[in-house]
Amino acid sequence: MDKSIIINGEKYPIDVESDMPLLWFLRDHLEKTGTKFGCGAGLCGACTVHIDGVATRACITPVGTLAGRAITTIEGLSENGDHPLQKAWVANNVPQCGYCQAGQIMNAASFLKQNPNPSADDIDNAMQGNICRCGTYQRIKKAVAEAADELAKEVS
Amino acid sequence: MTIANVSRRDFIKTSGLATGGLIIGVTLPPMASASDAHVDNATFNPNAFVHLQDNGDLLIYCGRCEMGQGINTALPAAVADEMEADWQRVTVRQADGDEEKYGPQGTGGSRSINIMFEPMRKAGASAKLMLIAAAAKVWKVPPEECQAENHFVYHQPSGKKLSFGQLANIAATLEVPTKPTLKSVDDFKYVGKFIPNQNIHQIIKGELTYGVDTKLPGLKYASVVHCPVYGGKLKSLDKSEALAIKGVLDVIVIERLEMPFGSLGGVAVVADNSWTAQKAAKLLKIEWERGPHGSYDTKSYKAQLVKNVESPAELVSERGDVTTGLKNASKVVKATYTGGHIAHSPMEPNASVVWVQKDSCEVWAATQAPKAIQDTLAAYLKRDAKDILVHVTMAGGAFGRKFKCDYVHEAAVISQHINAPVQLTWTREEDMRTGYYHSISAQHIEAGIDEHGAIQGWLHRVAFPAIGTLFNPAQQRAGKGELSAVDNYPYGIENFRSESGEAPAHTRIGWYRAVYAIFYGFSFSSFSDELAYAANKDPLSYLNQLYDANNNPDQQEQAKRSKAVLNLVAEKANWHNRDKLPKNQGIGLAVHFSFSTYVAMAVKVEVNGEDIKVLEVDCAIDCGQVLNINGATAQMEGAVVMGMGLALRTEITFRDGAVVNSNFHDYPVLRINEMPKVNVHIHNSGHKPTGLGEPGVAPFAPALGNAVYAASGKRYRDLPFKPMSI
Numbered sequence: 002m003d004k005s006i007i008i009n010g011e012k013y014p015i016d017v018e019s020d021m022p023l024l025w026f027l028r029d030h031l032e033k034t035g036t037k038f039g040c041g042a043g044l045c046g047a048c049t050v051h052i053d054g055v056a057t058r059a060c061i062t063p064v065g066t067l068a069g070r071a072i073t074t075i076e077g078l079s080e081n082g083d084h085p086l087q088k089a090w091v092a093n094n095v096p097q098c099g100y101c102q103a104g105q106i107m108n109a110a111s112f113l114k115q116n117p118n119p120s121a122d123d124i125d126n127a128m129q130g131n132i133c134r135c136g137t138y139q140r141i142k143k144a145v146a147e148a149a150d151e152l153a154k155e156v157s
Numbered sequence: 158m159t160i161a162n163v164s165r166r167d168f169i170k171t172s173g174l175a176t177g178g179l180i181i182g183v184t185l186p187p188m189a190s191a192s193d194a195h196v197d198n199a200t201f202n203p204n205a206f207v208h209l210q211d212n213g214d215l216l217i218y219c220g221r222c223e224m225g226q227g228i229n230t231a232l233p234a235a236v237a238d239e240m241e242a243d244w245q246r247v248t249v250r251q252a253d254g255d256e257e258k259y260g261p262q263g264t265g266g267s268r269s270i271n272i273m274f275e276p277m278r279k280a281g282a283s284a285k286l287m288l289i290a291a292a293a294k295v296w297k298v299p300p301e302e303c304q305a306e307n308h309f310v311y312h313q314p315s316g317k318k319l320s321f322g323q324l325a326n327i328a329a330t331l332e333v334p335t336k337p338t339l340k341s342v343d344d345f346k347y348v349g350k351f352i353p354n355q356n357i358h359q360i361i362k363g364e365l366t367y368g369v370d371t372k373l374p375g376l377k378y379a380s381v382v383h384c385p386v387y388g389g390k391l392k393s394l395d396k397s398e399a400l401a402i403k404g405v406l407d408v409i410v411i412e413r414l415e416m417p418f419g420s421l422g423g424v425a426v427v428a429d430n431s432w433t434a435q436k437a438a439k440l441l442k443i444e445w446e447r448g449p450h451g452s453y454d455t456k457s458y459k460a461q462l463v464k465n466v467e468s469p470a471e472l473v474s475e476r477g478d479v480t481t482g483l484k485n486a487s488k489v490v491k492a493t494y495t496g497g498h499i500a501h502s503p504m505e506p507n508a509s510v511v512w513v514q515k516d517s518c519e520v521w522a523a524t525q526a527p528k529a530i531q532d533t534l535a536a537y538l539k540r541d542a543k544d545i546l547v548h549v550t551m552a553g554g555a556f557g558r559k560f561k562c563d564y565v566h567e568a569a570v571i572s573q574h575i576n577a578p579v580q581l582t583w584t585r586e587e588d589m590r591t592g593y594y595h596s597i598s599a600q601h602i603e604a605g606i607d608e609h610g611a612i613q614g615w616l617h618r619v620a621f622p623a624i625g626t627l628f629n630p631a632q633q634r635a636g637k638g639e640l641s642a643v644d645n646y647p648y649g650i651e652n653f654r655s656e657s658g659e660a661p662a663h664t665r666i667g668w669y670r671a672v673y674a675i676f677y678g679f680s681f682s683s684f685s686d687e688l689a690y691a692a693n694k695d696p697l698s699y700l701n702q703l704y705d706a707n708n709n710p711d712q713q714e715q716a717k718r719s720k721a722v723l724n725l726v727a728e729k730a731n732w733h734n735r736d737k738l739p740k741n742q743g744i745g746l747a748v749h750f751s752f753s754t755y756v757a758m759a760v761k762v763e764v765n766g767e768d769i770k771v772l773e774v775d776c777a778i779d780c781g782q783v784l785n786i787n788g789a790t791a792q793m794e795g796a797v798v799m800g801m802g803l804a805l806r807t808e809i810t811f812r813d814g815a816v817v818n819s820n821f822h823d824y825p826v827l828r829i830n831e832m833p834k835v836n837v838h839i840h841n842s843g844h845k846p847t848g849l850g851e852p853g854v855a856p857f858a859p860a861l862g863n864a865v866y867a868a869s870g871k872r873y874r875d876l877p878f879k880p881m882s883i
């Protein structure tokens with residue numbers, strides 16, 4: 002059986018213990034550090050990546066279960082940092098320390114795919130699992146809403 | 158302050174700075190505070206460098222530490238503005254930990270802006286004059302005929318121009334002007350405007366690296382389990398199961414280092430990746446001897462603090478005659494306020510890489526205090542502090558936690574032991590359970606008022622374990638220094654007495670964003686609201702009355718600026734129309750002066766039974782001249798989030814000497830769904846700029862409490878209002 006995983010379009014062998022969470026496979030094994038460690042228990046969202054397009058907490062997802070799956074991390078979200086969310090993040094000056102922001106953006110990107118036309122409450126509900134200790138929530142709300150509008154324009 | 162042309166200095170070559178072009182160094186005068194006392198004036202030790210490279214790139218090396226508070230945006234903006242540089246060409250570099258080179262680097266107390274603003278402006282202004290002089294030399298024209306603008310120098314009469322990059326090497330040979338004139342505030346292009354975060358493009362692509370992201374060839378990874386009780390010891394250790402895990406390299410006992418920022422003591426597992434180390438650490442079988450603080454229990458300790466403030470305690474300060482004042486008052490109001498321990502829990506847990514070799518020691522760490530790392534490791538390794546090289550990385554939040562370097566000390570112990578570079582990353586659980594905590598506290602206030610509400614006497618008792626206990630564990634109570642904000646509170650109080658009750662520390666107490674202002678802000682602003690109701694006065698006019706009663710000449714500015722932000726926030730929050738709000742809504746006001754900055758908040762809430770919903774928060778700030786509207790606004794939004802978390806729910810609970818909380822499920826920090834709308838209003842008083850990283854946290858909790866009272870008649874006097882039972 003082919004034990005490999007696709008990360009941002011590239012194939013990598015899963016040559017570690019199969020219970021290693023994807024987070025540590027990315028951070029320590031592949032040295033891709035854009036995905037962050039915050040709690041290790043699925044409680045903060047800092048480690049959010051996409052597995053086949055769906056936001057997932059990498060810290061509680063064993064890499065051994067991901068053979069053949071396609072992972073997108075913040076490094077692979079867009080070519081040049083020009084995903085509508087990334088642009089909205091810049092336009093709204095969202096980050097403070099920035100540590101939680103990869104997780105925030107990845108979570109929002111997957112959410113907007115599922116719900117392209119979210120209400121303010123929808124955004125709150127979807128983003129609740131992502132903690133920001135610097136307190137950038139107000140700007141996150143605005144940036145997600147703006148990116149949704151932008152995406153709607155792109156589609157129409 | 159000295160500004161010098163150091164382009165040709167030898168030490169530049171050994172400093173890790175690039176060479177070539179114009180390099181200007183800035184030194185600051187020695188400062189008064191104790192931690193800064195060692196500044197050496199005899200040699201020229203720049204605190205910051207401005208480096209114009211010959212390709213036109215402008216690098217600014219900043220000795221202060223960035224942790225999301227925006228210092229690496231605000232200060233460079235001051236340089237670029239005075240220099241007439243193009244902001245797009247500016248890159249900010251974090252300086253390595255080296256106080257000989259950069260002067261005091263400890264970043265806390267919201268002082269960076271205060272100390273460094275003017276010197277950075279002068280450095281920029283000097284560089285501009287040198288570039289103009291260089292151009293004048295090339296063109297053989299008088300410098301007065303030349304002007305700098307947007308990274309070029311122009312000679313209007315002939316229409317010639319040269320770029321800053323072209324001029325850098327020539328400017329490097331010139332003298333620094335002695336008295337550069339500074340721009341007038343109205344001419345600023347960047348300062349005081351909305352400046353985007355310097356790092357934003359890296360952040361959104363996941364490219365900015367933090368302490369936890371350091372990678373080195375041959376790096377080993379470690380995880381640590383600490384003794385859960387402060388002062389406890391290892392009794393027995395069975396490491397066989399941990400060692401049996403594939404990939405585990407070693408298990409190392411870390412002895413407690415009895416220094417303020419040394420390790421608590423614990424056991425570390427080293428492996429070839431963090432996950433294996435964490436997994437194996439769970440398999441360690443450890444018995445701890447709990448030691449002298451093994452029965453610490455925050456519930457009973459808090460009850461004891463309350464007793465200690467509700468009976469006479471040790472006198473700290475006195476003016477006038479409180480006893481007579483209280484006796485003659487027409488009404489005496491008494492209240493006791495408490496607060497729990499809180500944990501910083503920045504999103505980036507404590508992490509560092511250390512490589513101890515025979516004759517070198519190199520550190521990569523997110524830190525607020527590189528000097529503390531040098532001192533702690535020097536003491537541990539018995540080496541000279543100068544030989545500890547500290548690379549300061551971006552911090553993923555810090556809030557005071559990363560002033561203490563126990564996590565770096567531990568990485569050094571491990572590295573020394575296994576003779577390899579080691580990355581130690583604390584788990585969230587260790588971060589929460591074995592940190593340095595904001596003081597648990599109790600305060601009791603008794604005040605007498607006359608029939609107009611005027612204060613006749615004010616007795617203020619506090620009891621909390623002080624941060625001083627880190628340095629002197631025998632300290633039994635807060636002292637005069639720790640009460641100075643109480644003693645100098647800018648209300649007009651003629652008959653005043655402060656007392657401090659016994660409060661020994663049973664855990665490590667540390668600075669937390671806003672520090673004691675958290676509970677002082679809470680007690681003063683809650684109690685004045687209680688007094689307003691007791692006097693049958695509108696809280697806003699009553700607060701104005703308290704400031705107006707201040708006739709201490711030294712406090713007139715404080716009273717005036719406090720009132721200005723108060724009245725601004727009341728107006729913005731539509732205070733005067735609050736009787737039109739639905740019955741279960743209310744607005745609460747609070748003002749607090751701390752870290753030389755004035756902040757007032759108006760919090761609007763809706764109360765349904767036990768449920769408190771924060772609808773909107775208005776903040777008015779006076780931090781003197783604002784350097785970056787973006788940064789200032791962001792700091793206040795963040796302060797509201799942190800203030801709201803600690804006002805409503807977050808509290809660290811100890812039982813049997815150990816912390817009970819473990820992760821974000823039982824330490825419920827604020828999440829996005831509770832985020833109220835925050836409006837920030839800047840009152841430009843024209844004063845010197847002061848910091849904003851901390852002062853915004855203090856007024857939130859009392860403003861919230863006052864709002865809840867207005868909406869429901871229920872008065873909350875204990876922080877947090879809604880503790881989670883765990």
Ligand code: FES
Nearest residue numbers: 039040043046060
């Ligand atoms: S690190 Fe994965 S949810 Fe916190």
Ligand code: FES
Nearest residue numbers: 098099101133135
């Ligand atoms: S920006 Fe610092 S934790 Fe979110």
